Amino acid sequence: MSHDVTQTSAADARLDRKKMRKISTASVIGTTVEWYDLFLFGTASALVFNRIFFPELDGAIGTILSFLTFASAYLARMVGAILFGHFGDRLGRKSMLLISLMTMGAATFAIGLVPDYATIGIAAPLLLLLLRLIQGLALGGEWGGAVLMTVEHAPENRRGFFGSMVQIGVPIGTLLANVAFLIVASNLSDEALLSWGWRVPFLLSAVLVAVGIYIRLNIEETPSFKMVRETGAKAKMPFAYLMKRYWKQVILGGVATLSTGSTFTLLVASGVNYGTAELGYSKNMMLWVVMFACLLAFVAIPFFGRLSDRVGRKPIIFAGVVAEALLAFPFFWLxxxxxELMVFVAYGLMMLAFSANYGPIATFLAELFGSKVRYSGLSVSYMLSGLLGSAATPAITVALLAATGQSSSIAWYIMGAAVLSLIALYLLTETRHGDIDALDNTDTVKSSVKAAP
Structure with missing residues (x-):
């Protein structure tokens, strides 16, 4: 009886629209800061880090090492997902969000202070690597908590929309990162940019972090976690429980999201490097292209999130992944x-495909797991996709180009990632009408794959 009363109270808590606007705004601003910090590194990796921290190496090798440093954060993200997921399921969502944001901000600010290779030698890239790992650790806990803040507060018929609002933090953060670099690059000589100009966007992140922390101090814990706490249903070891009960959902959810990371990283990192290094487009032009694509995603992501509330998560995600695969070759042809106009067209089309894929995916993954291990499940599954897709994409694309000299090799790589995602997505059931307050739920795998007992 008490469990039913608690569920009713949790449902009632989602009816306050003013509260939802406040919570979604806090989540978007927080994730925007986190992704600004993360993709600022990606932009710098494509444009300057290879010359600042790996100057004595061949151009392609230096770029690969720069991107591998970029990729290192994805290993740390998995550790962060497990660590923050544990405490997020044990202590609550809100406290973990504050800690992750402060950690990310400190690491990003410190990157702006790291001396270059010419000053301290090999210690420079090692310090860069350490701070990149700390960034990844923080993001591993940030994203899942931000998603749950919105999804666990949202009414059932709008979970897809509010979950997608967290996702727009990615294009906004990327847009801000590129705007920061564009302003700096447009007003400084190449020598000044390499000497000190690149540091400015990293140091300015401290302002965004302060704003994010202030806003997040004023949000409430989610109804779903309150129910877990009040019923005494907390898992003692959330990750162990997760892998015992939900290991198939974790793996399939991660692979289903593989195409998302590969495509977005192609657009914001690999594509920038390919356009400047291989095709001779200017840095500023490529930054403008990325910003245009991010503005498009800002509108498209919540549109597809809302559409998933009407027709289901899987059809929208499935259509987005198929579109990514079909556009892989035309993207490079353009x-x-x-x-330059065709470059804008290429980016616009691929970003629309990505938005259909990415908009509903946060809510879809959250709905795969019971509320008592949802923070861990959502975070680990998503960070697995980053490890499989986003992490290696920049380095792989540079290596493929160096080995083959053909952009078609990258197109095949993007298509391969899409095929794997479609297979995993097929094996997962629709989650749109799932009970977000269910303490434990393993009925999320298609009947052709036996769910964990």
Whole structure:
């Protein structure tokens, strides 16, 4: 009886629209700061880090090492997902969000202070690597908590929309990162940019972090976690419980999201490097292209999130992944055309496909897991996709180009990631009408794959 009363109270707590606006705003601003910090590193990796921290190496090798440093955060993200997921399921969502944001901000600010290779030698890239790992650790806990803050507060018929609001932090953060670099690069000589200008966007992140912390101090814990706490249903070891009960959902959820990370990283990191290093487009032009694509995603992501509330998560995600696969070759044909207008078209089309994929995916993954290990499940599954897809994509694309000299090799890579995602997505059931307050739920795998007992 008490469990039913608690569930009713949790449902009632989601009816306050003013509260939802406040919570979604806090989540978007927080994730925007986190992704700004993360993708600022990606932009710098494509444009300057290879010359600042790996100057004595061949251009392609230096770029690969720069991108591998970029990728290192994805290993740390998995550790962060397990660590923050444990405490997020044990202590609550809100406290973990504050800790993760402060950790990310401190690491990003410190990157702006790291001396270059010419000053301290090999210690420079090692310090860069350490701070990148700390960034990844923080993001591993940030994203899952931010998603749950919105999804666990949202009414059932709008979970897809509010979950997608967290996702727009990615294009906004990326947009801000590129705007920061564009302003710096446009007003400084190449020598000044490499000497000190690149540091400015990293140091300015402290302002964004302060704003994010202030806003997050004023949000409430989620109804679902309150129910877990009040019923005494906390898992003693959330990750161990997760892998015992939900290991198939974790793996399939991670692979289903593989195409998301591969495509987005292609657009914001690999594509920038390919456009400047291989095709001769200017740095500023490529930054403008990325910003245009991010503005498009800002509108498209919540649109597809809302659409998933009407027709289901899987159809929208499935359509987005198929579109990514179909656009893989045309994307490079348009880039290789030599027309700047066609580059904008290529990025716009691929970003729309990505938005259909990415908009509903946060809510879809959250709905795969019971509320008592949802923070761990959501975080680990998503960070697994980053490890499989986003982490290696920049380095792989540079290596493929160096080995083959053909952009078609990258297109095949993107198509391969899409196929794997479609297979995993097929094996997972629709989650739109799932009970977000269920303490434990393993009925999320298609009947052709036996769910964990």
């Amino acid at each position: 880039l290789n055309s030599g027309s």
